[in-house]
Amino acid sequence: MDSCERRLTPYEKYHYISRNLQEVLGEDKIKEVLAQRDLKIYWGTATTGKPHVAYFVPMSKIADFLRAGAEVTILFADLHAYLDNMKAPWELLELRTKYYEHCIKAMLESIGVPLEKLKFIKGTDYQLSKEYTLDVYRLTSVVTEHDAKKAGAEVVKQVEHPLLSGLLYPGLQALDEEYLKVDAQFGGVDQRKIFTFSEKYLPQLGYKKRAHLMNPMVPGLTGAKMSSSEDESKIDLLDSPANVKKKLKKAFCEPGNIENNGVLSFVKHVIFPLFEAGSEFVVPRKPENGGDIPFDSFVKLEEAFSKQEVHPGDLKAAVEGHINKLLAPIIKVFSNAELKKLSERAYPQLAKHKSGTAVSAVSDEVSPSRLDIRIGKIVDVSKHPDADALYVEKIDLGEEKPRTIVSGLVNFIPIEEMRDRMVVVLCNLKPAKMRGVESQGMVLCASVDDPKQVETLIPPEGAVPGEKVFVENFESGQADDVLNPKKKIWEKLQVDLKTSSECLAQWQGNNLLTKSGGKIKSKSMAGAPIK
Structure with missing residues (x-):
């Protein structure tokens, strides 16, 4: 060389x-x-x-x-x-x-x-x-x-x-x-x-x-930027062949689509540049499907894929082999006991609360993954007996029985519109008495002060009570059992929760999503704090 x-x-x-x-x-x-x-x-x-x-x-x-x-x-x-x-x-x-x-x-x-x-x-x-x-x-x-x-x-x-x-x-x-x-x-x-x-x-x-x-920015397996915090978007350097297969199977690789195709981009920016002169990228196919197809340049492979002459499943199979070949020596290096210990200390695994709930081992790291946000359905609502501006709601959050939550929405939403309403709820605040009634969570709303306007956040169509809500790019963390009020985790995170210009609920510009990918939004309030 x-x-x-x-x-x-x-x-x-x-x-x-x-x-x-x-x-x-x-x-x-x-x-x-x-x-x-x-x-x-x-x-x-x-x-x-x-x-x-x-x-x-x-x-x-x-x-x-x-x-x-x-x-x-x-x-x-x-x-x-x-x-x-x-x-x-x-x-x-x-x-x-x-x-x-x-x-x-x-x-x-x-x-x-x-x-x-x-x-x-x-x-x-x-x-x-x-x-x-x-x-x-x-x-x-x-x-x-x-x-x-x-x-x-x-x-x-x-x-x-x-x-x-x-x-x-x-x-x-x-x-x-x-x-x-x-x-x-x-x-x-x-x-x-x-x-x-x-x-x-x-x-x-x-x-x-x-x-x-x-x-260039190379897309991840979901079609967006490959992110360390988005587990399904990236293949870890120590992933087993079984995990590589599983993640590639879910990867975005639409037939004929060469835009934002993470699988194809990996071939272009990693596999082909590492080839020696005269090497070929071989896409394996069964004999009944025409047999293997060799490519001596990425341009030819991209053209064949765009014409749908190469099936996504066959392309993924070829990439899977190359990724496993790249990862094998790395996995061997990290089989060393000392490096295993280093990995565990540098990236602590989740610990268990006495309650059995998983929490971050690095408890002082302020991340939105520490928030337990879920979709809820208001199954009953009444006026607070001692506060004219407060509702007392019974909200189905996918648990054994509905939670009691007190919300200051009387002056903004008529009581008849509250019943059966789908809402977004912060579930792991420490319970607090509000004029004598214990509130076991918070209904999240877009809100501005001048003039005072409030709208409950709207879950995506098809969302069900108890469905988890997470912040895009922060999916891999675990929510605290109860947010410690002395640490002011909610207060630190809340300042960056707001609606976008398109009324989408976001934290630091990252969308609030349900597991299915549905987006949380406000009906009409853009650029409004969420609290």
Whole structure:
């Protein structure tokens, strides 16, 4: 491999560096460097959720960079992970960084990348130094709040009351280019605004502008972005062949549809780039169906699939074999008892309450998955005996008997319209007395104060009492048995619950959904807080 790299011309090196990318900023700069020496590139990853099979997409590009003779630094952005709305608890960051390093090394070895050509570094190895800290302060003296927020719009979770840490995030990523002494940064096209932020502000500190290499956003198995928090959207690096088969079986792969097709995209961005010259991608078929079909290029495969000459089931079978081949050496590495223990400590499994209810082992992590939200049906309603503005409702939540819930809806919804109404209920608040009547939950409503308007949230058609409601991209967590009022979990989460411009109920822009995929909404209130 080394001898081949030395014979590559600058033109051939650029071909490997740029192929399958969606966009390159600074193409001339890269070619100018390649005319004199090999390129220095860095790729960073925030150590939050578990790496999954989609990480093979950047890994295959890193293999391309190495094929082109580039020096590659992989940055484990542990400090960035904490600053991004505290996605990872600080006490787990060190453990998760170690887990990431073992995973990524195993992935690169799985695709035949020599590790001696790579450098691994943690953000906290240099981001806490005096020099770096002073540069952060220098950067804050020239960056506007508007530019900082805009730069992180596609990467940092956008909330109504953003923390200052999220505004610092793009500046730190820009400074990384200088402190890692690279010519170019590699990332997804979702980071484009951070890259242009870097190009604008680094020169203002007297540092040179770098080039930027952007991968397209590859859809997950459901057709949307592959997410660490959406279990059915991703294949874990340690998934068994049986789990791979199960998840691929559910994957979105509509006949003839080449848009947002995660299975086809994986073939394009991972499998084909790893092939040696002369290799073919073989789609297995039974003899009675015409036998196996070999493809020597992705373009030919995509064309055949669009013409429905390749059946989705056959394509999935071919991909299944390649994924299992990629995962086998990683699973072998993690069969080590020490790494098994590391995995368990970095990503604690669910513990059991005395009641038998599963709860998060990291109880201080504020995630909407901690909310027990369900569809309910009001089976009886009456006026509160001691409060004119309150209803006392009996709500069927799929339990043995209806719950009693007190709601301040008298002035907004006539009593005859409350009976048999389908509602959305927060079920794990600590029961509280409201003018002498114990309320065992909260009916969620869209509400504005000036003038005062309130609408109960509307479940999707076909929803049934007791059906769980979850926040999109936060499906994998478990609800607390009872939310601890001292921790103010509900209060922290509620500030980011609101309706969208289309009246859809959302948390931080992620839809509230039922298991069937139905969306929760308000009848007419857009941009309204949900409480």
